[in-house]
Amino acid sequence: MEQKTLARWLKIIIIGTGLCGIVVGAFLLPEIGSEIITAYKEFSSWRLPWLVFLWLTLIPCYAALAISWQIADRIGKNRSFTIENAVGLGRISKLAVADTAFFFIGNIVLWLCGWNHPGIVLGSLLICFVGIVIAVAMAVLSHHTRKAAALQEENDLTI
Template sequence: MEQKSLSKWLKVILIGVGLCGLVVYFFIFPSYGDSLVYSYPEFGDRYWPWLIFLWVSGIPCYAVLVLGWKIASNIGKDKSFSDDNAKYLKWISWLAACDGIFFFVGNVVLLLANMSHPGVALFSLLVVFAGVAVAVAAAALSHLVQKAAALQEQSDLTI
């Protein structure tokens, strides 16, 4: 597959993921919260804290999409193995790790504030695990891209 074609496909996928995220964050979460409040009116005071918490947890996800867009643009310019892409992947790693930590701490705080259920806090460990997995994968890719960029630079100087 050509670099430009790969870049276009990556950008289409990033747009699709971003749109799916908007649907989840601004349609599914609020409607699910509304149905919970309708079925259990005693949970009405928990709706907005949880919704705001979920919205804030989505901010790093969209920052990752922006960085992914920059990586896809560099791939389209035939700069797949560059220091910039290694730097973007390192940022993705940090954002994923921080979002996982934020999600876990937020769930614990909401649990201690009696606005959550212990099962929900345990379920948040799956989200934390996914964040850690993305962070480790992005860090490893960052390291490999950094090494490949150095090799490519040496190769360009040799020729």
């Protein structure tokens, strides 16, 4: 696959992911919250804190999508192995760690405030695990991209 084709596909995936996030954040989460309140009236005071908390967790995800777009743009310009891409992947890794930590701490805080169930806190550990896996994968990709960029730069200097 050529670099421009790969970059185009990456951008389509990034746009699709962003649109899915908008649908989930703007429509699905409020609807699920309304359905829970309809079924369990005692949870009506939990809806707004949970919506705000979940919307806040989307912010680092969209920042990571913006960085991914920049990386895809450089890939399209046949600049896959650059320090800029390595730095971008490192930033995505840090965003994933920050979002995971915020999600975990937020769940604990909501639980301590009486707006969360212990079962939800335990279930959120799976989401935290996925966030850490993404962070580690991006850190590894950043490391290898940095090494590949150094090799490519050395190779370009040796004609």
